[in-house]
Amino acid sequence: MATDEFAELLVRLRKGAGRTQDEQADAINTASGRETMTRREINRYETGRNIPTNHTLVYIAVACGIPPEFLQREAAAARARRRHARRQEEEQDDVKRRTLLGGAVVGAAAAAEPWERLAHALTKGRKIDSEGAASLVDRAGALHVREGNLTALQLQNEVEGHLDAITAALPRAGEHERVLTVAAGETAALAGWVAWDLGDDERARSYYEVTMDCAKAAGHPPLWALARAYASYGPASPEKAAKVLAEAAQHVRGPGNAAAAAWIYGRLAEEAANAGDEANALRALDRARFAYDFADHTSEQAWVRFMTPYRMDSLALSVYGLLGRQELTETADHAVGRLGRELPEAGVVVLGDLATALLRGGDIDQGVYVSRQFAAATEVRPTTMGRARAQAVASQLPERERELARHLQQFAA
Numbered sequence: 001m002a003t004d005e006f007a008e009l010l011v012r013l014r015k016g017a018g019r020t021q022d023e024q025a026d027a028i029n030t031a032s033g034r035e036t037m038t039r040r041e042i043n044r045y046e047t048g049r050n051i052p053t054n055h056t057l058v059y060i061a062v063a064c065g066i067p068p069e070f071l072q073r074e075a076a077a078a079r080a081r082r083r084h085a086r087r088q089e090e091e092q093d094d095v096k097r098r099t100l101l102g103g104a105v106v107g108a109a110a111a112a113e114p115w116e117r118l119a120h121a122l123t124k125g126r127k128i129d130s131e132g133a134a135s136l137v138d139r140a141g142a143l144h145v146r147e148g149n150l151t152a153l154q155l156q157n158e159v160e161g162h163l164d165a166i167t168a169a170l171p172r173a174g175e176h177e178r179v180l181t182v183a184a185g186e187t188a189a190l191a192g193w194v195a196w197d198l199g200d201d202e203r204a205r206s207y208y209e210v211t212m213d214c215a216k217a218a219g220h221p222p223l224w225a226l227a228r229a230y231a232s233y234g235p236a237s238p239e240k241a242a243k244v245l246a247e248a249a250q251h252v253r254g255p256g257n258a259a260a261a262a263w264i265y266g267r268l269a270e271e272a273a274n275a276g277d278e279a280n281a282l283r284a285l286d287r288a289r290f291a292y293d294f295a296d297h298t299s300e301q302a303w304v305r306f307m308t309p310y311r312m313d314s315l316a317l318s319v320y321g322l323l324g325r326q327e328l329t330e331t332a333d334h335a336v337g338r339l340g341r342e343l344p345e346a347g348v349v350v351l352g353d354l355a356t357a358l359l360r361g362g363d364i365d366q367g368v369y370v371s372r373q374f375a376a377a378t379e380v381r382p383t384t385m386g387r388a389r390a391q392a393v394a395s396q397l398p399e400r401e402r403e404l405a406r407h408l409q410q411f412a413a
Contacts, residue, residue, distance in 0.1 A: 188207045266284070
C-alpha cells in the first residue's frame with residue numbers, strides 16, 4: 001500500500017494505464033530504450049520506499065503520457081515532505097534526550113563550540129545512573145548506523161546535539177566515566193566527519209583533536225585511530241593520507257579491533273594505489289582482507305558497523321581499479337553476486353566503486369545498470385565521497401549513456 005501522496009500518484013498513473021507492475025516496468029524500459037527498470041523498483045516507488053530520480057521520472061512520464069515537469073514537481077514536493085518529517089523526528093529525539101538527562105544544564109555552557117565544551121567536561125567528575133549512561137552510549141552507536149542513511153546536513157544537528165548531551169553528563173559520570181568518554185569521542189569523531197563532508201575543514205580538525213583527547217583520557221587507542229582515519233580524507237596528497245593511515249593502523253592491534261583494522265588497512269591500500277605505489281597498495285589490501293577474516297562488524301566498536309562485506313569488496317575494487325589489475329573483473333563479479341537483490345540498498349560508496357569497476361572491466365551492461373542505481377542513491381544521499389565517485393563513474397560510461405554521464409558530472413560538480 002502506498003505510504004506517500006507521490007507514491008499514490010504513481011499507483012494511479014499505472015492503474016490508469018491498465019498495467020501491472022511488470023507491464024509498467026516494460027513500458028518504462030521501452031521509453032528509455034534500456035532494460036534497467038524492474039517490477040521490484042516499481043514496487044519500491046509505489047510503496048514510498050524510494051523516490052525516482054529526475055532522470056527516471058522523464059521515462060515514467062513518457063510511459064504514462066504526461067509532462068515530465070509535472071512528475072518532477074510532485075517528486076520535489078515529496079522530497080520536501082520527507083525532509084520535514086525527518087526534522088520533526090530529530091526534534092522529538094532532542095526532547096527525549098533532554099528528558100533522559102533530567103533537563104541537565106551543560107556544565108561548560110560558557111564554551112562557544114561543542115568540542116570546547118567536551119574538552120572542558122573531561123576535567124570534571126560526578127555521578128550519573130547506569131540507565132542514563134547506557135542510553136547515551138547506545139545513542140552514540142545508533143548515530144554511526146544512521147550515518148549510512150542520512151546526508152551530512154541531516155545528521156549534523158543530531159550528532160552535535162548528542163555530543164552536548166554526553167558533555168552535560170560527563171561531569172557526573174562517576175563509575176561510568178570511561179564508557180561515556182569513549183562514547184563522547186565516537187560522537188565527536190562523527191561530528192568531525194560530518195563537518196568535513198560539509199566543507200568545514202577547520203571545524204572537522206577541532207572535533208578530531210578532542211576525539212584524541214577522549215582516547216587519551218579513556219585509555220582507548222581505537223578511538224585515536226578513528227580520528228586519524230577520518231582525518232585521512234583531508235590531506236592534499238595520497239602520500240600524506242597514507243602516512244596518517246599508517247599511524248592509525250598502529251592503534252587497532254589486538255583482539256576486538258579486526259573490523260577497524262580491515263577498514264584502515266583498506267583505506268591505506270586505496271591511498272597507496274592513488275599514489276601509484278602498487279607494492280604497498282597490494283600489501284595493505286592483503287592485510288585488510290586477512291584482518292577481515294577475523295572481524296565481526298556487528299559486535300565490535302559501534303563505528304565499524306559500516307564495514308560490511310560489501311564495503312570490503314568496494315575497497316578491493318577501488319584498489320584494483322586504480323592499479324589496473326586483472327583481479328578487478330573477478331572481484332567485481334564476486335561483489336555483484338554477494339549483493340544480489342540487495343543492490344539498491346547498498347551504500348553510495350559501494351555502488352560507485354562497483355559501477356566503476358564493472359565499466360573498467362568491460363561488463364558494460366551490468367556497469368550501466370549499477371551506475372543507474374548509484375545515481376539514484378546519490379539523489380537520496382548526496383555526500384562528498386559520492387561526488388568523487390560520480391566523476392569516476394561518468395568518465396567510464398559508454399557514449400550511448402551521455403545523458404547519465406552528464407547527470408553524474410553535474411552532481412560531481
